[in-house]
Amino acid sequence: MKVSLFITCLSDAIFPRVGEAMVRLLANYGVTLEFPRVQTCCGQPAYNSGYWKEARESARTILDAFEDSDFVISPSGSCTGMLHHYTKLFESDPVMLKRAEALRAKSYEFTQFLVQVLGVTDVGATFSRKVTYHPSCHGSRILGVKDEPMQLMKNVRGMELVPLPFAEDCCGFGGTFAVKMADISGAMVTEKADHVLETEAEVLVGLDMACLMNIAGNLHYRGEPVRVMHLAELLYEGVKGA
Amino acid sequence: MSGGKSGATVKARAELALNDEFLRKAVRFTTERLRNGKKKASEEHGNWEEWRERGRQIRLHTIAHLDYYLNTFVENARANGVHVHFADTAQEAVELTLDIAEHVGARSVVKSKSMVSEELHLNHALESIGVEAIETDLGEYIIQLAGEMPSHIVIPAIHKNRYQIAELLSKEAGYELPPDTTALAGFVRKKLREKFLEADIGMTGCNFAIAETGSMVLFENEGNARMVTTVPKTQITLMGMERIIPSWEDLEVMATLLPRSATGQKLTMYMSGITGPKRTADGDGPEEMHIIIVDNGRSLQLGDPEFQELLNCIRCGACLNACPVYRHIGGHAYGSTYSGPIGAVLTPSLNKNIAEWDDIANASSLCGACYEACPVKIPLHDMLVYLRRRKVESGNGNKLEGMGMQGFATAMSSSKVMGGLLRMGKLGQKLVVRDGFIRTKLGPLKGWNTYRVTPSLPKKSFRDQWATLDQELKAELREMPTAMRERMEQKAREQRESKDGGGHGHG
Numbered sequence: 008m009k010v011s012l013f014i015t016c017l018s019d020a021i022f023p024r025v026g027e028a029m030v031r032l033l034a035n036y037g038v039t040l041e042f043p044r045v046q047t048c049c050g051q052p053a054y055n056s057g058y059w060k061e062a063r064e065s066a067r068t069i070l071d072a073f074e075d076s077d078f079v080i081s082p083s084g085s086c087t088g089m090l091h092h093y094t095k096l097f098e099s100d101p102v103m104l105k106r107a108e109a110l111r112a113k114s115y116e117f118t119q120f121l122v123q124v125l126g127v128t129d130v131g132a133t134f135s136r137k138v139t140y141h142p143s144c145h146g147s148r149i150l151g152v153k154d155e156p157m158q159l160m161k162n163v164r165g166m167e168l169v170p171l172p173f174a175e176d177c178c179g180f181g182g183t184f185a186v187k188m189a190d191i192s193g194a195m196v197t198e199k200a201d202h203v204l205e206t207e208a209e210v211l212v213g214l215d216m217a218c219l220m221n222i223a224g225n226l227h228y229r230g231e232p233v234r235v236m237h238l239a240e241l242l243y244e245g246v247k248g249a
Numbered sequence: 250m251s252g253g254k255s256g257a258t259v260k261a262r263a264e265l266a267l268n269d270e271f272l273r274k275a276v277r278f279t280t281e282r283l284r285n286g287k288k289k290a291s292e293e294h295g296n297w298e299e300w301r302e303r304g305r306q307i308r309l310h311t312i313a314h315l316d317y318y319l320n321t322f323v324e325n326a327r328a329n330g331v332h333v334h335f336a337d338t339a340q341e342a343v344e345l346t347l348d349i350a351e352h353v354g355a356r357s358v359v360k361s362k363s364m365v366s367e368e369l370h371l372n373h374a375l376e377s378i379g380v381e382a383i384e385t386d387l388g389e390y391i392i393q394l395a396g397e398m399p400s401h402i403v404i405p406a407i408h409k410n411r412y413q414i415a416e417l418l419s420k421e422a423g424y425e426l427p428p429d430t431t432a433l434a435g436f437v438r439k440k441l442r443e444k445f446l447e448a449d450i451g452m453t454g455c456n457f458a459i460a461e462t463g464s465m466v467l468f469e470n471e472g473n474a475r476m477v478t479t480v481p482k483t484q485i486t487l488m489g490m491e492r493i494i495p496s497w498e499d500l501e502v503m504a505t506l507l508p509r510s511a512t513g514q515k516l517t518m519y520m521s522g523i524t525g526p527k528r529t530a531d532g533d534g535p536e537e538m539h540i541i542i543v544d545n546g547r548s549l550q551l552g553d554p555e556f557q558e559l560l561n562c563i564r565c566g567a568c569l570n571a572c573p574v575y576r577h578i579g580g581h582a583y584g585s586t587y588s589g590p591i592g593a594v595l596t597p598s599l600n601k602n603i604a605e606w607d608d609i610a611n612a613s614s615l616c617g618a619c620y621e622a623c624p625v626k627i628p629l630h631d632m633l634v635y636l637r638r639r640k641v642e643s644g645n646g647n648k649l650e651g652m653g654m655q656g657f658a659t660a661m662s663s664s665k666v667m668g669g670l671l672r673m674g675k676l677g678q679k680l681v682v683r684d685g686f687i688r689t690k691l692g693p694l695k696g697w698n699t700y701r702v703t704p705s706l707p708k709k710s711f712r713d714q715w716a717t718l719d720q721e722l723k724a725e726l727r728e729m730p731t732a733m734r735e736r737m738e739q740k741a742r743e744q745r746e747s748k749d750g751g752g753h754g755h756g
Binding site (some may be wrong): 014023026030046059112183225 | 259260263264267573574576577578608611612613614615616617618620621631634636637638639640641642646650651654655657658659660661662663664667671674686693695696697698699700701702703704706707709710711712713714715718719722723726727728729730732733736737738740741744745747
């Protein structure tokens with residue numbers, strides 16, 4: 008069976024440690040990932056800004072890259088969610104639509120794959136820290152990833168998981184929104200970081216590096232030492248150290 | 250709709266709100282209360298998702314057969330003795346209202362519960378022919394005194410705190426009122442009581458119009474809508490053409506969804522069903538009753554597969570209360586009668602001229618909280634994207650952004666070009682990286698770095714590391730447990746067989 012890694016731009020270019028943690032964690036279960044080098048961006052910045060012609064260019068590259076895969080796994084709910092939108096991009100093109108539907112059926116966000124496909128809810132990790140969790144909007148709302156990370160985190164030994172106030176509120180990233188509506192986005196991320204600080208957690212964990220880069224960016228700007236991690240990193244670190 | 254009262258663009262208007270601590274605090278306070286109320290009420294309901302779907306189906310069905318149900322409603326309302334009028338445009342609706350006012354020789358109109366009349370800017374029109382128009386909902390009364398537009402669909406004065414309200418009402422009273430909610434409401438109650446008794450016309454909106462009996466239904470908490478519909482001799486109801494539901498049985502579903510979604514109440518304090526003017530046996534009620542059915546851009550959405558569901562909206566305001574953008578900028582920043590996520594979609598959709606849309610559709614992070622909150626599941630976050638796309642495809646997009654997106658498409662159509670750009674970035678960042686972060690506020694980083702730091706690019710990207718990592722992992726690979734392998738194979742089979750393309754989640 009061919010399990011492919013859809014690394015996503017941010018984890019490829021800026022946070023390779025997230026991809027590495029994910030790959031290593033999955034290797035523990037005998038999952039060998041294949042990495043199609045031709046993959047690029049999912050096209051979400053263009054899609055969300057209304058540039059669907061340009062988004063289709065990206066989508067074609069991704070569809071080609073994962074044509075033969077049985078499973079496509081990514082460390083981002085938002086980018087995986089974008090793969091689901093390909094059915095809208097190619098609504099009036101029956102050939103491409105079929106390919107888009109096939110990709111949609113086999114694409115998983117990382118925790119979805121672990122829990123739904125592999126049936127793993129306890130990776131055997133120990134992580135003795137106070138942690139809070141930000142559920143990213145696209146992962147939780149477009150993909151419906153809500154229980155999976157909770158199940159995985161509940162089974163981490165030694166970890167104190169404290170609820171994040173207003174957890175379901177968007178962090179203000181929103182792709183080009185953060186640039187186009189910088190001050191609104193700034194107000195949103197500032198409030199999100201305030202809530203993180205309110206929990207007095209040592210670690211903020213999430214499933215989407217875009218949101219985490221946004222919140223971490225604000226925390227670091229304010230000189231706050233909260234560590235910001237992708238859940239794959241936390242789990243891998245917890246397994247390695249256990 | 251670029252002509253907001255204060256500031257020409259959503260950015261400029263948002264800026265005003267972001268710098269207004271009173272406003273932000275007031276909006277946060279009330280939206281939180283409403284949002285928590287809704288959450289509690291829908292949890293207590295126990296079967297919320299199923300009823301949400303019921304509500305959606307009723308609205309979908311009604312709008313799909315709107316001509317039929319409108320016709321049934323009008324026939325029944327006329328049989329009840331109601332004068333029914335149709336207005337294609339805001340202008341026509343205003344003219345119809347003024348005609349009625351002149352024909353009954355009205356000097357004053359008391360109003361309640363009508364966003365449509367805000368949409369028509371009716372108060373100014375009435376005043377222009379010498380008819381006094383008095384808003385009687387407490388919130389509406391406050392913003393009328395302040396000379397403002399509503400900043401929320403159900404809580405029009407949400408942006409004001411009680412001190413600001415006390416100041417406004419004291420001016421009206423001619424003496425100082427304490428900033429105490431009971432005292433303030435008491436003053437307004439007394440004041441409005443006189444107005445109800447004097448008024449020649451009572452004017453309301455309509456939450457639902459019941460086709461099978463030609464009735465209209467109003468939900469309210471203050472009791473003023475009931476006064477408005479029973480005391481004056483003439484009654485005018487303004488309703489959007491999409492307010493119809495087929496039957497009283499359908500109202501049960503809507504009455505379950507609307508108050509819970511709007512305020513977290515199981516039912517509002519008053520729910521009035523009005524079927525025609527006063528009959529001989531009735532103790533009270535208007536002698537003459539008019540219903541004006543307003544189109545004003547609504548039929549533009551009929552038959553448009555991307556926007557028809559907008560007509561399903563029941564104006565509960567839950568999307569505003571859930572919206573993290575609205576939370577920070579309030580309603581006036583949207584520059585129109587309808588604000589929040591529904592306003593950001595509705596306003597451009599009601600107005601045909603794409604070129605004149607300003608960037609309200611851009612004032613969203615597309616987080617989907619609006620969709621999640623909506624009692625009839627309108628996919629507002631998708632519609633915001635469709636609006637952006639229509640603007641771009643009609644040639645009205647931002648030129649610079651368009652060029653950027655073309656560049657993006659070129660870069661993303663090939664991993665080689667993307668890799669080249671990344672290498673350039675790594676070289677370029679050497680000028681600005683300090684301790685692993687970029688802090689410069691120059692150029693395109695200004696907006697981002699005003700509130701954050703930017704992480705720098707590491708020496709090796711993931712793809713640069715892959716060959717080594719892959720080799721290492723393959724060398725020490727474990728075997729997958731049989732049960733897990735079988736589970737995976739089963740999933741893969743299901744995926745291939747799924748006819749609708751499967752997908753995990755709704756999107």
